[in-house]
Amino acid sequence: MQNENPLKITPKEYKIKVLLVDDQLIVGEQVRRMLSQFDDIEYHFCQDPSKALPTAKEIKPTLILQDLIMPDIDGLTLVKFYRASQELKDVPIIVLSSKEEATTKAEMFEAGANDYIVKLPDKIELLARIRYHSKAYINLLQRNEAYESLEKSQKALASELNKAGEYVISMLPDTINKDGISTFWRFIPSAQLGGDSFGYHWLDENHFAIYLLDVCGHGVGPALLSVSAMNFLKSNALSTLNFHDPAVVAIALNKAFQMSDHNGLYFTIWYGVYNKSNRTIDYISAGHPPALLIDKQGYMSKLMNDNFIIGGLPDFPFKATKVNVPESSILYVYSDGVYEIELHDGSIWELDEMADFINETKNDNADEIDGLLNKVKILGNKEILDDDFSMLKIKFD
Known part of the structure; x- marks a missing residue:
């Protein structure tokens, strides 16, 4: 499941500084007299052209008014110095000259000046140009800072997502091959980390629980909620609960994980219990895609019933379904990230197409899951998928 959480960045305020x-x-x-009555403008004056560069670096002006004709160092040379400085290369420069010459203007603009006026200009004109160029520069500073802040936020978020992803992976079960059951799985987190988790374990010597859940949204919050739900299923927190009954488990989860108590987050789940002695599965799919049960002849059943999501309606009456498990059958449980792939024409690869692919390529290991992963990457033209790729494979002798 996917969700977006835009980042809000407040820009830093800058005062107009004129040098x-x-x-x-x-x-x-x-x-100075022209600008003295304006409180939002800070004015600085440098009379020694040899000190212009260090003075500008210290003051960090939003605009430089640069005289053209000066002893020792002319204005054209200083403009070139400003543009060669990493700190000053983007600061607007207005060149002041006593002459209105097209050739001189062309030289100034080529050197990197932003504007050219004959001194001394009218107060209204000078103020307008100062505000115009300073505003553009301040916007540039704020944009660059926003990019830097966003980059830092993304790096911090990526670090948190990596930690959360590592924790989710550490919760996933080891594969097993005993007592008539073999398991295989693949979990490939999306770039933003979704809310997938899954597991399986023996409830007793005759009953084997299988479950996969998918929390809405992306990020640390959904990942942690999925971990909480998994701990809920695997721990003794529900020691009095009948884990053999999927409907009872769904009702308990729905009560414990209401959206109103978890920042609007909900999840879907497929939970089934395999009875080894009579070869049946009792299962519930709460808003979740159907599990696929395929017998040795290739006949495929989609295990899904009409139940609502976990966390949506406090008193929803969840109901389970029972199905027979023929010898040498395979059960696939997965999240929607394995098939909801947007194709190049804007259409979506459908569940039936994924199911047919699995049925046609199934084997004694997990090659068909790896093949599916490669296929959806090609279909979506993405090496890193938009949603978690999670699939369980359970083989029954």
Whole structure:
């Protein structure tokens, strides 16, 4: 099952900072007076062009007003220095000149200047250009910081997902081959980790429980809920519960894992109990895809009954179904991630197609499951699937 949880990133606030680099003190004073009445603008003046670069790095302006004609170092050279600096390469630069020359403007723009005005400009014009260029630069800073924050969040989330995925895998059972039962399974977590878990164990010497559940959504929350449900099934928390009766188990799970108590999360489950002596399975599918029971002649039964999801309706009357298990039969239990694959034309690969593939390729090991995994990767054109790939195979002698 899939879900999306967008990340919200609050951008950092920046104040407009203007650095004027001009060797004439009178120009510096005139600009200061123009901007002094605006509280949202912080003004700095550098009269020594040799100190312009270190001053700009220290101040971190949102705009540089750069005089063109100065002793020792001209404005064109400084523009090139700014653009060569990692810290200043994106800061907007407005070149100030006493002349309106097309050739000079072309040289400035080629060097990396953003704007060019004849000094001293009108106060309204200067203020408009300062705000325009500063706003664009601040937007750039906020966008870059948002990308960095998102990258950090994604790395942290990936680390948490990896830990949760490792924990889920550690909960999965060992394969067995004794007492007339052989088991095989494959669990391939999706990129965001879904909510799949599964297991099996002997309830007593005659009854073998088989179960697979799928929590809605992706991420650490669904994964942890699936682990909680698995612990619930395997621990002594329900020591008084009759685990031999799938309907009773479903009712207990539904009571313990209501959506309202678990952040709106619910899950589907297929739970069955194999009776070794009379070769039957009592099972329940609570909103879950049907298990596939295939006999040695290739006849396939889909084991599914009409029950609601776990956590949806507090008083839902879950009911189980009994089915015979012929000799040398194979049972496949899986999540929807093994067949709900979007094809290149936008259609979805259907359950019946997956079931036919399994029936046609079944064998004495898990090759057909590996073949299915490769097939859905090709069908979806993805090496890492959008949902967990989980499939159990139980062979009955």
